[in-house]
Amino acid sequence: MKTMIMPNEVLLPAVGEIVADGGSVTLKTKGMSMMPFIRGDRDCVVLVKPSELNTGDIVLAKVHGGTYVLHRIFSIEGDRLVLMGDGNLKGKEKCMVTDVLALAVTIVKEKVGKSYINCSLTCFKGIKGKNDEFICRLYIIAGINLGCICL
Numbered sequence: 001m002k003t004m005i006m007p008n009e010v011l012l013p014a015v016g017e018i019v020a021d022g023g024s025v026t027l028k029t030k031g032m033s034m035m036p037f038i039r040g041d042r043d044c045v046v047l048v049k050p051s052e053l054n055t056g057d058i059v060l061a062k063v064h065g066g067t068y069v070l071h072r073i074f075s076i077e078g079d080r081l082v083l084m085g086d087g088n089l090k091g092k093e094k095c096m097v098t099d100v101l102a103l104a105v106t107i108v109k110e111k112v113g114k115s116y117i118n119c120s121l122t123c124f125k126g127i128k129g130k131n132d133e134f135i136c137r138l139y140i141i142a143g144i145n146l147g148c149i150c151l
Helices: 008-020 133-147
Strands: 025-028 043-046 059-064 068-077 078-085 093-097 100-111 112-120
Touching: 008 025, 008 043, 008 059, 008 100, 059 078, 059 093
Parallel strands: none
Antiparallel strands: 025 043, 043 100, 059 068, 059 100, 068 078, 078 093, 100 112
């Protein structure tokens, strides 16, 4: 398979159009903001048109300033979303529901062979609560570092 590298400003609006028409797109991810669950330049995500959005979902969205992010929905306030990367200890982005291009339904882990993570599993979406997300991240990251959790 031939690999093409395109700027986000060209590629991601096209992905949004394909998904809006009912298709699905598999993209290799870039960046480290979703570590340890999604490793940039290694893992892929399968993106589809969302039928609904919930806290804990991973979405591809256009945020303030016109940049695109693949981050988890941290909170929903009416038609406004607050997003945050799993690997970010601070720094959240805000966007409107209409700025969401796609919903990640599967993470394809590219280690030795392939493994798949269903993004709709409740255990993958995390726990809800004021500080629970931060504490949950610390435990999961510690488990990965100790070799108790394999991704």
